[in-house]
Amino acid sequence: MKDRLILLVEDNPDDEALILRALRKANLANGVVVAHDGVEALDCLFGTGVYAAREPVKPVLTLLDLKLPKVNGLEVLECIRGDDRTKRLPVVILTSSGEQSDILRGYELGVNSYVCKPIEYGGLLQAITQLGLYWVFLNEPPPDGR
Amino acid sequence: MPAVKKWNRFAPWSNRVVIVAGGVLATVGLGALLGWYTHAVALVRMLPPFVPMQYSTALGFLLCGVGLLSFVYGRPRLAMACGAVAAAIGLLTLIEYVFGTDLAIDRLLIQHFVTAETPQPGRMAPNSALSFVLSGAALLVMSSSTRPRQRPLIAGILGALIIALGLGAFLGYLGGVESDHGWRDLTRAAVQTGTGFAVLGAGVFATAWRRDAVRERGAPLWLTIFVGVMVATLAVALWQALIVQERAQIERTTVAQASSLKTEIKGLIEPRILALDRMAKRWEVRGKTPRAEWETDAKLLLAHQPGFQAIGWVDPSFHVRWIVPLTGNEAARDLNLAFEERRRGALEAARDRRKVTLTRSASLVKGGKGFLLYVPIFVAGEFDGFILGVFSFRGLLDTVLRNLAPGYAITVFDGARKIYSRNVSGGRHDAGWVKKTKIDLHGLTWRLRVSPDSELLAKAQSSLPEVALAVALLMAVLVTLTVHLAQTARLRATQTEGANRKLENEIAERKRAEAMVRSLNAELEKRVIGVGAANQELEAFTYSVSHDLRAPLRAMDGFSQALLEDYADKLDAEGRDYLKRVRAASVQMGRLVDDLLQLSRTGRAELERKTVDLSKLARATSVELRKTKPDREVTFDIAPGVVAKGDPRLLPIVLENLLGNAWKFTSKHPEARIEFAVTKKDGRPVYYVRDDGAGFDMAYADKLFKPFQRLHSADKFEGNGIGLATVARIVRRHGGRVWADSAVEKGTTVYFTL
Numbered sequence: 001m002k003d004r005l006i007l008l009v010e011d012n013p014d015d016e017a018l019i020l021r022a023l024r025k026a027n028l029a030n031g032v033v034v035a036h037d038g039v040e041a042l043d044c045l046f047g048t049g050v051y052a053a054r055e056p057v058k059p060v061l062t063l064l065d066l067k068l069p070k071v072n073g074l075e076v077l078e079c080i081r082g083d084d085r086t087k088r089l090p091v092v093i094l095t096s097s098g099e100q101s102d103i104l105r106g107y108e109l110g111v112n113s114y115v116c117k118p119i120e121y122g123g124l125l126q127a128i129t130q131l132g133l134y135w136v137f138l139n140e141p142p143p144d145g146r
Numbered sequence: 147m148p149a150v151k152k153w154n155r156f157a158p159w160s161n162r163v164v165i166v167a168g169g170v171l172a173t174v175g176l177g178a179l180l181g182w183y184t185h186a187v188a189l190v191r192m193l194p195p196f197v198p199m200q201y202s203t204a205l206g207f208l209l210c211g212v213g214l215l216s217f218v219y220g221r222p223r224l225a226m227a228c229g230a231v232a233a234a235i236g237l238l239t240l241i242e243y244v245f246g247t248d249l250a251i252d253r254l255l256i257q258h259f260v261t262a263e264t265p266q267p268g269r270m271a272p273n274s275a276l277s278f279v280l281s282g283a284a285l286l287v288m289s290s291s292t293r294p295r296q297r298p299l300i301a302g303i304l305g306a307l308i309i310a311l312g313l314g315a316f317l318g319y320l321g322g323v324e325s326d327h328g329w330r331d332l333t334r335a336a337v338q339t340g341t342g343f344a345v346l347g348a349g350v351f352a353t354a355w356r357r358d359a360v361r362e363r364g365a366p367l368w369l370t371i372f373v374g375v376m377v378a379t380l381a382v383a384l385w386q387a388l389i390v391q392e393r394a395q396i397e398r399t400t401v402a403q404a405s406s407l408k409t410e411i412k413g414l415i416e417p418r419i420l421a422l423d424r425m426a427k428r429w430e431v432r433g434k435t436p437r438a439e440w441e442t443d444a445k446l447l448l449a450h451q452p453g454f455q456a457i458g459w460v461d462p463s464f465h466v467r468w469i470v471p472l473t474g475n476e477a478a479r480d481l482n483l484a485f486e487e488r489r490r491g492a493l494e495a496a497r498d499r500r501k502v503t504l505t506r507s508a509s510l511v512k513g514g515k516g517f518l519l520y521v522p523i524f525v526a527g528e529f530d531g532f533i534l535g536v537f538s539f540r541g542l543l544d545t546v547l548r549n550l551a552p553g554y555a556i557t558v559f560d561g562a563r564k565i566y567s568r569n570v571s572g573g574r575h576d577a578g579w580v581k582k583t584k585i586d587l588h589g590l591t592w593r594l595r596v597s598p599d600s601e602l603l604a605k606a607q608s609s610l611p612e613v614a615l616a617v618a619l620l621m622a623v624l625v626t627l628t629v630h631l632a633q634t635a636r637l638r639a640t641q642t643e644g645a646n647r648k649l650e651n652e653i654a655e656r657k658r659a660e661a662m663v664r665s666l667n668a669e670l671e672k673r674v675i676g677v678g679a680a681n682q683e684l685e686a687f688t689y690s691v692s693h694d695l696r697a698p699l700r701a702m703d704g705f706s707q708a709l710l711e712d713y714a715d716k717l718d719a720e721g722r723d724y725l726k727r728v729r730a731a732s733v734q735m736g737r738l739v740d741d742l743l744q745l746s747r748t749g750r751a752e753l754e755r756k757t758v759d760l761s762k763l764a765r766a767t768s769v770e771l772r773k774t775k776p777d778r779e780v781t782f783d784i785a786p787g788v789v790a791k792g793d794p795r796l797l798p799i800v801l802e803n804l805l806g807n808a809w810k811f812t813s814k815h816p817e818a819r820i821e822f823a824v825t826k827k828d829g830r831p832v833y834y835v836r837d838d839g840a841g842f843d844m845a846y847a848d849k850l851f852k853p854f855q856r857l858h859s860a861d862k863f864e865g866n867g868i869g870l871a872t873v874a875r876i877v878r879r880h881g882g883r884v885w886a887d888s889a890v891e892k893g894t895t896v897y898f899t900l
Contacts, residue, residue, distance in 0.1 A: 014701035021708060067694075096696035098743075119696055119736035121704035121729075 004136050005031040007059035009041040009076065011068050018121065019063070019094075022128035028136055033057055038071025042079055045086055059089065061135035064111075066095040066102055074105055081110045088142040090135055094127075160356040161218060167349030168214030174199075174342060175208030199339055202239065202251070203270040206232045206278045207342050213285040214349040217356075226289035233282025239275035270339075277311045277343045280304045284350045288357065298354040299368040305350035306372045310379030312343025314387075370633060374626035381618030388611035396598060396606045400581040403551045404596040408583050411558070411594070414453065414546045415587060418535065419502055419519060421447050422457070426521040426533045433525055437468060444470040453542035455512055458534040460520070464493050466534065478511045483518075483534075496520045497529055504590045507539070507560045514538045515565065517590075539565045553602035558585075559593040579603065688746050695739045702732040734864075741868040744799065745853065748876050753793050760788045760833065763801045764822045770802075771809045779816060780809070785823035788833065792900050796876045803869040804835040804896050810863055811894065812839035830899055838893035850886055873898070 006028065010016045016034060023029045035041035041064070043049030047056035062080070066073035073093065080086045092113040093106050106114050115131065118124050178199045181189025190198040213228035238251050270278075284304035287297055316337060351372065425443055429435045435443070444457040448470065456478065458469040464484040469475045484490035489505075496503035505518040519535035539558075543566045547556060558566040580597040598606065706725045714722065761784055768782040790797065805820065812818030821836040842850075842857040849855040851874035856867040873896075877884040880900040888894035 012697050012701075014704070015697055018701065018704035018708075021704075096694075096700070117696065117700060119699050119703060120733060121700065121707040124700060124704065125707075 005033055005057055005059040006132070006136065007033050007035065007041065007044065007057060007062040009035045009038070009062065009064045009068065009073065011036050011065065015065070015117070018124060019128055022125045023132055025125065026129040026132050028132040033059065037069040038073065038076045041068075041076050042071065045080065045089075046083070056085070060139070060141045061131070062089060062091045063094045063131070064091055066093060066097055066106075074102070074109060077106065077109045077111060090139065090141065092131060092135065094131075160352040163352035164214050164218050164349050164356060167345050167352065168211045168218070170211070170345055171207045171342060171349070172211030172215065174338065175204045175206070175211055178204030179208060200270045200274075202235055203274050203339055206235050206270075206274070206281075207346070209235075210278070210281045210285065210346050210349075214346075214353060217288065217353050222289035225285050229282040229285025229289065231282070232278050233286065236275040236278030236280075236282060239270055240272065240279065242269065243272045243275065273311055273315060274339055274343070277308050277346070280308050280311075281343075281346055281350065284308070284354075288350075288353055298357045299371065301350055301354035301357075302368045302372040303375050305347045305354060306374075306376035307347070307379055308350060309344050309347030310376045310383065312340050312345070312347055314380060314383030315340030316344060370626055370630040373629045374622055377622035377625050378619060381615060381622050384618055385611050385615035388614055392607055392611065396579065396603070397581070399606070400554070400579060400596055400598055403554050404581045404583045404594060407547070407551055407556060407596060408585050408594055410546050410550055411543070411585055411592070412587075414542065418451055418453060418537075419521075419588065421451060422519060422521045422533045422535045423502060425457075426523050429523045429530065429533070430525055434530065440468065441470050452545050453537055454535060455510060455516060455538045455541055456534075456536040458536070460493075460532040460534050462529050462531050464490065467531075474512050481511070493520065493532070496532070497522050500524065502588045504588050506590070507563050507565050510536060510538055512536075512538070514540060516541070517560070517565075551596070553599055553605075555595075555597050555599050557595040559595070560590065565592070684746070688743055696736065699732045699736045699739070703729050706732075734866075738866045738868075741866055741872070745868055745872045745875065748796055748799065748872055748879070753796075753879055755791045756794050758790055758792050758794050758797045760790050760797065760801065760824075761786050761822070763798050764788075764805060767798075767802050767805045768820070771805060775813075778813070779818070780812065781817075781819045783819060783821040783823075785821075788822070788824045790831070790833065790900050792880050793876075796879070800873050800876050800898070801835075803873045807869060807896075808835055808837035808839065808894070810839075810865065811841075811858075812837050813863070815839060827899075832897050832899050834895050834897040836893065836895040841888045841890045841892050841894050843890055844888060847886060847888070851884060870896075 006023070008016065008019060010019060016036075020029060020032065020034075023032060033044060035044050039049065041062075043051045044057050045059075045062075047054060051057075064073045064076060068076070071079075073095065077091055077093070080089060080091060087110075090112045092115060093102075093111050094115050094117060095102070096117050098116045103114050113131075115127055118127060177189050179201070181187065182201045182204065187198070190204075209228040209232040213225040213232070216222070216224040216228070235251070238249055241247070242249050242251075281304070284301045287304070288301045290297070354368075425435070425440070425447075428443070429440075440459065447457060448454050456469055456471065456475050458466050458475075458478065460483060461467050464482060466478050466481045466483060469478050472479070484493055492503065492505060500522050503520045503522075505520075507515055507517060510516045516536060516538035519537065520532040521535075522532055523530040543558065547566070547568060556566070556568045557564060580595050583594045583596075585592040585594055706729045709717070710722060710725055717725070764784045765782075768784065772778075772780070801822070805822070808820045812820065815838070819838050822834070823836075824831050824833050826832065840858065840863070846857050849857065851870050852867075853871035854867040855871075856865060858865070874884050877898045877900065882899040884896065884898040886894060886896045
């Protein structure tokens with residue numbers, strides 16, 4: 001299970017802490033990479049910028065916030081889906097926004113799932129647990145050879 | 147406005163005419179009156195050849211002049227009085243003429259001393275009388291207060307008639323047509339009178355014009371009628387004058403013919419009398435002319451002087467002894483002429499008077515009618531019979547009259563007996579043209595009647611007057627048309643000018659309006675751009691709100707939870723309670739954020755209208771509500787088939803909020819009933835949600851639909867005061883209305899239209 005990584009793209013440290021806690025509670029915290037803005041997330045996926053020295057990350061699940069500094073979530077998604085190396089990666093948008101336009105745009109760009117962050121922590125905990133269990137353990141990721 | 151100025155210039159013009167006319171008339175009238183009072187003939191007559199102006203005429207002129215002047219000086223009552231008196235004078239005079247009576251008004255005020263050629267001393271001419279009636283009527287009409295619109299028109303027409311009558315008289319005088327400046331041979335109007343009436347008419351016209359100019363600022367419309375009436379009247383006057391002149395010509399010719407015929411007839415008879423007288427004288431000188439000599443004389447006479455039927459000698463016993471020619475006169479020989487008493491009387495009278503005597507018409511021996519001529523013979527003072535001349539009327543008169551005065555009918559009467567006539571039966575004899583004259587013969591008077599026969603009349607009476615009338619009337623029509631056209635054209639021009647000005651104003655106005663529309667549009671575009679920018683800003687704002695307000699709330703809730711879970715053992719009960727309160731507050735804040743987002747979203751989205759099944763939506767909402775508290779005893783009474791045209795995304799929010807409120811405010815009651823249905827008001831559907839819950843005081847009803855306004859405290863009913871504001875906004879966006887009816891503890895009904 002060591003290579004089953006989760007990429008969490010989240011700029012809010014509070015949310016990051018809460019999500020990481022939720023993942024920890026669900027025993028999924030071992031392989032989590034956190035990117036704090038859109039650029040970092042893309043660097044991480046394509047092995048560029050601060051991640052240039054490292055092997056590109058191939059997460060089995062990317063939890064993508066939409067409102068991000070520098071490059072926002074939908075632009076990140078567009079880049080992921082626009083590149084042959086990453087276009088099949090499972091991406092789940094996890095955001096506070098329930099805006100119709102965001103949901104619509106997300107699906108148009110080929111997101112695998114769209115989840116609104118519940119305000120109550122209980123709800124968030126439950127959502128993270130379920131997402132993690134489903135995508136890490138249940139879902140079969142795209143083959144490595146592409 | 148230039149039009150007003152233009153016509154104001156005309157008012158003084160007409161004023162001046164009125165003043166001048168009134169002044170002249172009053173002066174002339176006053177002068178003539180003074181002349182009558184001071185016996186100054188010069189003043190009455192003005193110029194020697196003129197007919198003197200009658201006293202009443204002068205008085206009329208004075209009155210009319212004063213009347214005209216009193217209009218200018220604003221004294222219509224005085225004008226009315228003057229007009230009434232002038233009209234009365236004229237009317238009474240006309241009555242005198244028409245009925246041939248004498249009302250004694252002609253010499254009422256003054257003894258008539260200047261002899262004018264008038265049938266009635268002191269009486270004015272009939273045309274003057276008529277003119278005064280018209281003038282007086284015009285003054286009365288203009289000074290009366292009734293029927294103000296027609297006043298100038300009537301006065302103008304009267305003025306036209308007066309001018310035409312006056313001008314007719316004046317022109318008639320200049321042209322020598324006597325009968326035009328005085329009708330028939332009644333009183334002849336003075337030339338100054340004719341001129342005076344023309345002036346008076348002008349004054350009346352100007353007064354009428356002045357009235358109209360002040361009132362209508364334009365040439366009066368009746369000017370056309372005025373000109374037409376004036377020219378037509380002049381035309382008729384001219385026609386009359388021509389006819390009268392022709393008639394006078396014919397009459398003069400007839401009189402001349404009669405006079406010439408009289409001379410001819412006398413010239414025919416006198417030499418024959420003289421010839422017989424010569425025979426008588428010879429008889430007297432010779433003692434008694436021998437028969438042979440006498441007969442030679444008589445035969446010569448018969449041969450040289452036609453007309454004799456016979457010549458004879460009558461002896462003192464009145465027996466015809468000699469007669470020449472004998473042939474045909476045998477019956478006369480030895481005829482006693484005094485066989486009848488009347489003849490004997492005549493013969494004896496001729497003998498006693500010793501003068502040539504003509505007998506009345508008698509039957510002649512030879513047949514036919516004739517007369518006898520006796521020349522008494524006295525030899526040495528002793529009566530010795532008569533020389534007798536026998537004439538037949540026809541034989542005598544035909545010799546001269548046959549070829550004289552052709553074309554005239556001639557009749558000669560001896561007393562009542564017609565002794566000769568010619569042409570009378572041939573042509574129709576018009577008694578109106580007959581001229582009579584008397585021929586005095588020795589002791590006898592013959593009457594001669596001469597008249598032109600119809601042929602001659604037809605020749606003498608040319609069609610000139612009729613042609614002149616036709617031409618003049620045509621001219622009247624043409625002049626009237628010209629005036630009318632000129633007036634119409636000027637009116638048109640004025641109207642066109644006005645219309646053009648109006649049009650220009652309109653165009654300028656339109657240009658201004660267009661400029662304004664353009665600037666407004668530009669402003670609007672700017673605003674729209676601004677609004678668009680504002681909308682985008684708002685969207686960005688709400689987007690931020692949805693993210694950035696939620697995140698800290700989640701953090702508060704999340705970390706409180708984490709504290710409770712991970713460090714519960716380190717906190718006492720109070721600490722845990724505080725953390726729970728932090729969590730509750732964050733949850734409530736989250737709901738507030740959600741509601742605010744919904745409220746903002748209802749205002750932004752484009753409205754679309756589709757048929758929405760409200761009943762279905764209400765049922766779905768009721769099911770959702772039941773799920774939240776399944777143990778509550780609530781009856782939902784939802785009318786089936788309620789549909790509405792509206793936005794399918796917004797109408798659910800309305801029903802969710804209203805039914806949610808009903809659910810909420812009935813929560814303190816053990817049993818509740820919530821109703822959704824539709825009713826009608828003013829023909830429009832009114833939807834309503836009714837509950838039997840807590841209700842509210844209607845005194846605060848106006849706060850109900852405003853955001854963040856609450857009528858219940860949070861500890862009784864939770865809520866943030868945004869739901870009904872959202873409902874109100876959605877309903878308003880549909881063009882509808884929302885209102886509530888409620889009473890405390892009796893329940894609430896919220897109505898809305900779409």
